[in-house]
Amino acid sequence: MYGRLPIVKMIAATLALTAAISAVMLSINWNGQEASTAAPKIDDLLNVMIVLSSFVFSLVMVMLGYALWKFKAKPGDESDGEPIHGNTRLEVAWTLIPTIIVLFGAGYSWKVLNDIEAPAKDPLIVDVFSQQYTWSFGYPEQGMAYVKGEFHVPVNRQIAFKMHSGDVIHSFWVPEWRIKKDNVPGITTTALVTPDKVGTYQLVCTELCGFGHAAMRAKVVVEPPQKFKEWVSGLKETIPPDWRATIKQDTETNPIEEIGAGGA
């Protein structure tokens, strides 16, 4: 038989390798600037997942390395390997450890999602209209004000973005906010974001939607409430009729027939 595995040494090696990999991985700023209340929660979640993944990777590498070194065939040994029938302790361990990790990850992610999707009392509604390959925006509570290619929002207030598409699936993504949401023809999807840093950002389409996908962007301005009010009341256009029809569409849980749209 194989004798006892040097369990303590293997655990120590696994933890050391986990620490080394995590130190490198966590030193990288994967997602860039944080500019919404959701961003730090999502980044923390990502960091925890990086450490857990490093642990699993390290555990496998240490066990693989040990097996390669310890059980290497001697030169000239042409005999078959020992027939082995199960190892209860090992099987319990390799079932239990991943189960605990996955359940922890599920619970933690659930909590984060619950936190960042908690609706505020008085969100500002902004309609997001997408079509190949432009973005436009409507403010239903501000006299149906309408603007193309750029939108402003006040800082430190929850924004309820209502997503609409006139043709194919597009996806709304402001990297500094971390939130992504698909714009799907025929239904209205919603993304809640509370921007917490004044600044200028970029809205990126993050669903391959055709030839001009890479250029489908819009300017995002987060500003103090007073400046936002001035900007929105200065808008001349109102939401075109086709897009207005999409506002009445139902949500993803209860879709209705697709309504043709397109401001162009």
Ligand code: CUA
């Ligand atoms: Cu719209 Cu990609």
